[in-house]
Amino acid sequence: MTEPDIFGKTVPILIRNVTLNNKPAEIYLDGTGRIGSVAEKITDHDAEFIIDGNGAAALPGMVNMHTHSPMGLLRGYSDDMPLFEWLSTKIWPTEAHLTENDIYWGAKLACLEMIRTGTTTFNDMYFMMNNVADAVDEAGIRACLSYCMIDGGDHAKFESECSVMEKTVAALKARNNPRIMPGVSPHAIYTVSEEGLRWCAEFSRTENIPLHIHVDETDENPDCIKAHGMRVVPWLDHCGVLSERCIAAHCCWLDAEDIRLFADRGVTAVHNPVSNMKLTVGRALPYPEMKAAGVNVALGTDGASSNNDLDMFAEMKTAALLQKFFWNDPTLMPADEALAVASRNGAKALGINAGIIAPGYLADLILVGRNPTNVPAFNTTSNAVYATGGLAVDTTICNGAVLMHEGVIPGAEEILQKAGEVAFDLVRRATA
Numbered sequence: 001m002t003e004p005d006i007f008g009k010t011v012p013i014l015i016r017n018v019t020l021n022n023k024p025a026e027i028y029l030d031g032t033g034r035i036g037s038v039a040e041k042i043t044d045h046d047a048e049f050i051i052d053g054n055g056a057a058a059l060p061g062m063v064n065m066h067t068h069s070p071m072g073l074l075r076g077y078s079d080d081m082p083l084f085e086w087l088s089t090k091i092w093p094t095e096a097h098l099t100e101n102d103i104y105w106g107a108k109l110a111c112l113e114m115i116r117t118g119t120t121t122f123n124d125m126y127f128m129m130n131n132v133a134d135a136v137d138e139a140g141i142r143a144c145l146s147y148c149m150i151d152g153g154d155h156a157k158f159e160s161e162c163s164v165m166e167k168t169v170a171a172l173k174a175r176n177n178p179r180i181m182p183g184v185s186p187h188a189i190y191t192v193s194e195e196g197l198r199w200c201a202e203f204s205r206t207e208n209i210p211l212h213i214h215v216d217e218t219d220e221n222p223d224c225i226k227a228h229g230m231r232v233v234p235w236l237d238h239c240g241v242l243s244e245r246c247i248a249a250h251c252c253w254l255d256a257e258d259i260r261l262f263a264d265r266g267v268t269a270v271h272n273p274v275s276n277m278k279l280t281v282g283r284a285l286p287y288p289e290m291k292a293a294g295v296n297v298a299l300g301t302d303g304a305s306s307n308n309d310l311d312m313f314a315e316m317k318t319a320a321l322l323q324k325f326f327w328n329d330p331t332l333m334p335a336d337e338a339l340a341v342a343s344r345n346g347a348k349a350l351g352i353n354a355g356i357i358a359p360g361y362l363a364d365l366i367l368v369g370r371n372p373t374n375v376p377a378f379n380t381t382s383n384a385v386y387a388t389g390g391l392a393v394d395t396t397i398c399n400g401a402v403l404m405h406e407g408v409i410p411g412a413e414e415i416l417q418k419a420g421e422v423a424f425d426l427v428r429r430a431t432a
């Protein structure tokens, strides 16, 4: 039985009887949010709680690098359409009716799903991010939260969007919560003007915070060449957007020159294989070329209305399979690499010391319990990427605090109930 008071507190914890990299291990969390020690046996500790892993595999928490967390409210609301028709006829008209309460419960649902499936950090782009921050704060998860600027080339809208962006970043910073990081997010080149892109780039530089943007999900190059005389990636560079702070989602249509520019500028590309296949964007992220060029590649689910879940285990498997299939090479993205793409590469892009289970790293880690999908345990990473799925995670720890243990997350039932209710009410208002 789970002791009820194990949840939500950053206190010294000893995790026993787990495997780490296929070897028996014990992991001590030092009570400051960090991993204190990792060894086969740990005797010198002052743990307040002892977790018996019962032979579970310990893995770093997943880092979901492209989400729109409140969009879980529109899971299953509109499927099986092309990207622009889906956005303009279904999603944007419904989003126009979102209230702060909707955003809050949508984000609560997303945090619950992520904790349930082993994600400890996410990189989120949406609206009313202070309400998302309330959900993140309460859930105990870690997140980079960015307000999504869309100015549509309208100068007055540009000015009001800048003001929302500034207020959002100031409010997130004022929380002084080490788990909540602010970011800035121009939506995409087809929704944000040159002045908008330039302003976001400069704001990200002066605040020293990540810039999160959609890039070349579908082939945006022909329109970009028509409008600006150059491809998307050089256009972003021209506007000052590309830097080591830039996190670019999708990146399906980059060519060799674009990839070189990403490598030179230190941009992180985020692969979103499930969303890309569901919306049929036409091409897979060019992982082999990016890897050869040294581009940091991370992994994301996109919103739960285009995926339709936030399970990074499913995303790892799909990434590995799509890369092999699309580029016709079964050796591409082996399991160890898929796990790195899903964890430490994202942590690196966000500048957090996570994604690795070793002393000194953040205590953001998960346990995948023994179940029929991970026996035999020849290779626990292979099992995690190709076999188990995220529901096999039974313990999730973030910042040294237990958020789920033995599959139990306190308060889950209320979130499921409320999120279901507000979603139906949102769609009722939007279609009235």
Ligand SMILES: O=c1[nH]cnc2c1ncn2[C@@H]1O[C@H](CO)[C@@H](O)[C@H]1O
Binding pocket: 068, 087, 091, 092, 095, 125, 126, 127, 148, 187, 214, 217, 275, 302, 303, 306
């Ligand atoms: O796949 C996508 N491509 C482009 N925009 C998207 C996608 N999924 C969601 N949004 C939109 O991005 C804004 C939030 O940042 C929202 O308007 C959301 O509907």
Ligand SMILES: [Zn+2]
Binding pocket: 066, 067, 068, 214, 249, 302, 303
């Ligand atoms: Zn997206």
